[in-house]
Amino acid sequence: MKTESFILLVIGIFFAIIGAIYWFTSYEQAGTLMLIGSALLGLLPGGYYYYWYRKMGQRPEDNPDATIASGAGVISSFPGSSIWPFVLASGAFFIGLTFVFGIWFAPVALALVVSALIGATVESRRGGHV
Amino acid sequence: MTDVINPPVIGGGGDVTAVDEHVVEHGHAEEHGPTGVLKWLTTTDHKVIGLSYMITSLVMFYLAGIMALVIRLQLASPSSSLLSFSQYNELFTMHGSLMLYLFAGPFAFGGLANYIVPLQVGAPDMAFPRLNALSYWLYAGGSITMLLSFFVAGGASSFGWVAYAPLSNATNSPGAGSDMWIMALALTGFSAIFTGVNLVATIFYLRAPGMTMFRMPIFTWNMLVTGILILIAFPVLTAALIMLYCDRHFGTHIFTVSGGGVPVLWQHLFWFFGHPEVYILALPFFGIATEVIPTFSRKPVFGYKGMVFATLSIAALSTGVWAHHMYTTGVVLLPFFSLLSLLIAVPTGIKFFNWIGTMWRGQLSFKTPMLFCIGFLFAFLMGGVTGVMLAAPALDFFTHDTYFVVAHFHQVLFGTAVFAGFAGLYFWYPKMFGRMLSDKLGKWHFWLLFIGFWLTFIPQYEVGLKGMPRRVAVYPSNLGWQVYNQISTIGAFVIGISFAILLVNLWISWRNPVPAGDNPWDAGGLEWFTTSPPPHHNFTHLPPIRSERPTWDYNHPDSPALHHGKPTGPSSGHGGDGSGGTKETVEV
Numbered sequence: 001m002k003t004e005s006f007i008l009l010v011i012g013i014f015f016a017i018i019g020a021i022y023w024f025t026s027y028e029q030a031g032t033l034m035l036i037g038s039a040l041l042g043l044l045p046g047g048y049y050y051y052w053y054r055k056m057g058q059r060p061e062d063n064p065d066a067t068i069a070s071g072a073g074v075i076s077s078f079p080g081s082s083i084w085p086f087v088l089a090s091g092a093f094f095i096g097l098t099f100v101f102g103i104w105f106a107p108v109a110l111a112l113v114v115s116a117l118i119g120a121t122v123e124s125r126r127g128g129h130v
Numbered sequence: 131m132t133d134v135i136n137p138p139v140i141g142g143g144g145d146v147t148a149v150d151e152h153v154v155e156h157g158h159a160e161e162h163g164p165t166g167v168l169k170w171l172t173t174t175d176h177k178v179i180g181l182s183y184m185i186t187s188l189v190m191f192y193l194a195g196i197m198a199l200v201i202r203l204q205l206a207s208p209s210s211s212l213l214s215f216s217q218y219n220e221l222f223t224m225h226g227s228l229m230l231y232l233f234a235g236p237f238a239f240g241g242l243a244n245y246i247v248p249l250q251v252g253a254p255d256m257a258f259p260r261l262n263a264l265s266y267w268l269y270a271g272g273s274i275t276m277l278l279s280f281f282v283a284g285g286a287s288s289f290g291w292v293a294y295a296p297l298s299n300a301t302n303s304p305g306a307g308s309d310m311w312i313m314a315l316a317l318t319g320f321s322a323i324f325t326g327v328n329l330v331a332t333i334f335y336l337r338a339p340g341m342t343m344f345r346m347p348i349f350t351w352n353m354l355v356t357g358i359l360i361l362i363a364f365p366v367l368t369a370a371l372i373m374l375y376c377d378r379h380f381g382t383h384i385f386t387v388s389g390g391g392v393p394v395l396w397q398h399l400f401w402f403f404g405h406p407e408v409y410i411l412a413l414p415f416f417g418i419a420t421e422v423i424p425t426f427s428r429k430p431v432f433g434y435k436g437m438v439f440a441t442l443s444i445a446a447l448s449t450g451v452w453a454h455h456m457y458t459t460g461v462v463l464l465p466f467f468s469l470l471s472l473l474i475a476v477p478t479g480i481k482f483f484n485w486i487g488t489m490w491r492g493q494l495s496f497k498t499p500m501l502f503c504i505g506f507l508f509a510f511l512m513g514g515v516t517g518v519m520l521a522a523p524a525l526d527f528f529t530h531d532t533y534f535v536v537a538h539f540h541q542v543l544f545g546t547a548v549f550a551g552f553a554g555l556y557f558w559y560p561k562m563f564g565r566m567l568s569d570k571l572g573k574w575h576f577w578l579l580f581i582g583f584w585l586t587f588i589p590q591y592e593v594g595l596k597g598m599p600r601r602v603a604v605y606p607s608n609l610g611w612q613v614y615n616q617i618s619t620i621g622a623f624v625i626g627i628s629f630a631i632l633l634v635n636l637w638i639s640w641r642n643p644v645p646a647g648d649n650p651w652d653a654g655g656l657e658w659f660t661t662s663p664p665p666h667h668n669f670t671h672l673p674p675i676r677s678e679r680p681t682w683d684y685n686h687p688d689s690p691a692l693h694h695g696k697p698t699g700p701s702s703g704h705g706g707d708g709s710g711g712t713k714e715t716v717e718v
Contacts (some may be wrong), residue, residue, distance in 0.1 A: 086171045089264055
């Protein structure tokens with residue numbers, strides 16, 4: 001986690017410095033605001049990762065001498081298949097069409113999005129989504 | 131549908147090769163899942179999603195290529211009546227939009243990265259498989275929306291792929307086509323953001339034990355940095371698109387002077403996305419070149435850490451240079467943006483040095499992927515050098531909005547997305563399908579593409595310097611521009627023929643497969659350790675990971691193990707236990 005957090009922190013510090021230079025040389029608001037946003041995008045997750053690095057220490061994937069066996073155990077839960085991403089994206093597609101062609105696409109879009117949200121949540125709770 | 135939520139378990143305990151029950155149970159369950167089209171609609175396997183991304187983006191590439199050929203036909207004579215002005219505007223807008231938003235980016239970070247990154251870090255899948263599927267379907271919806279816009283009243287959007295205000299407002303660009311363009315990009319933008327999240331999380335959390343950050347293949351490094359760049363850039367685009375839509379329909383005046391808005395704000399927002407986007411389209415392809423060149427030079431990559439830091443610096447600098455697209459607006463800080471733009475040449479130069487250093491005194495074999503990468507070096511160098519020229523405001527004021535910029539831009543993106551992109555396709559195709567592409571046809575593809583590329587774009591530099599503006603459907607016949615345009619058109623058709631050869635190659639490999647084996651190129655990355663195509667959840671065994679090329683270490687136990695180009699001593703090469711050349715793997 002150390003390298004990961006340092007990468008993000010350095011990105012954040014870089015944009016903070018560039019943002020400061022940019023503001024005091026141009027006094028242009030849009031660019032400065034976006035550079036501050038980019039600085040936060042580095043600093044917030046970077047700080048979070050650094051916190052967890054201090055708390056967790058070295059993981060097997062951070063240890064150059066780790067053997068494959070040292071990572072034994074559950075990695076994570078991987079769903080095998082799920083229809084809900086497709087349904088949700090179809091809903092998003094119809095939301096797009098709603099904004100182009102008019103409100104009559106909205107019921108279809110909302111029905112798809114809501115059913116996908118419920119479906120995906122239930123699927124995660126039940127766990128039977130292989 | 132069984133109730134198995136356990137993932138495969140890495141290292142069932144020790145170095146023995148017992149088959150893990152979870153894997154068997156999981157694989158068994160998979161066979162009873164949906165089949166046919168429903169299987170494709172419901173898949174969360176990163177390999178299937180990656181392939182879907184690649185196929186969709188290649189369709190977009192061919193469509194946009196056909197549009198380019200029509201554009202070139204129109205320009206072959208000064209006052210051609212092949213296209214009306216509005217048709218011409220629609221075609222160049224859609225050519226740019228399809229190539230940039232729907233081909234180059236999704237092919238790299240949706241297609242190749244989705245397929246290859248989990249394999250390269252030894253992960254069973256992407257970190258968020260369902261989010262990954264959502265990304266693909268959003269992208270597919272965006273692509274459909276973009277293409278459908280040709281069929282609505284008023285035609286497709288015609289304000290260029292950059293949609294400058296006030297040209298893109300409701301008065302100057304009325305019609306549903308422009309709104310569909312906005313919605314298509316919003317969908318694609320969300321898709322890219324989700325993929326960025328997925329890439330970063332996968333690389334941070336799902337690496338195999340021993341795969342430290344500085345042992346990751348450079349392609350994975352570049353995809354990590356691309357993921358971070360996506361997270362910086364795409365939200366800005368999405369926000370800007372929402373503002374543009376509000377200006378068009380909800381009566382806001384964010385980009386219109388009449389209501390107190392600022393048109394140039396669109397350019398700030400767009401290019402704050404747009405310039406990192408250029409590197410989102412470049413870094414993955416740098417990564418491909420850095421995989422291919424060492425493999426076909428029979429050497430580890432020269433200057434591993436230099437490559438990593440160059441990638442990081444390119445990414446950081448690329449976010450501070452957005453207004454070099456806006457020099458001629460007269461309201462940007464020229465020295466700041468010029469300095470940062472020129473600075474990007476330094477890390478890019480380091481990369482070139484390292485690629486050449488990798489080839490230096492290597493045992494080069496000029497297989498198709500290697501040829502494409504060498505083509506990439508030439509093409510990107512040319513585009514890069516003219517980019518350094520354009521970073522100087524004095525020259526940019528002279529060439530802004532001329533064909534000089536068009537040629538520069540196409541050489542940069544052709545170098546990366548086409549030369550290096552198709553190097554990646556030829557390189558990893560055997561892994562994805564377990565069959566080879568014809569090397570002979572691949573070389574025909576390369577040489578025709580290489581010749582066509584220079585024929586198309588070198589004349590555009592010249593005609594740009596002679597003053598020909600871009601985005602014109604007709605031009606005066608007495609300025610000597612026609613001959614350059616005709617050479618360019620011939621070149622474009624040579625490129626078109628070269629891509630027909632690729633289709634033939636794919637067809638032949640589909641009908642008469644030549645088996646590839648697991649590692650046809652004798653490459654070093656972890657993806658070459660598993661079968662071709664890889665099984666569900668990717669690995670049944672993993673080798674010890676002691677360098678950035680674990681498969682090479684495993685297959686060549688006698689060659690010294692390398693860590694950043696330096697031998698790390700005999701004991702650390704194979705499991706760190708001093709067991710030397712024993713070929714032990716650990717069951718996944």
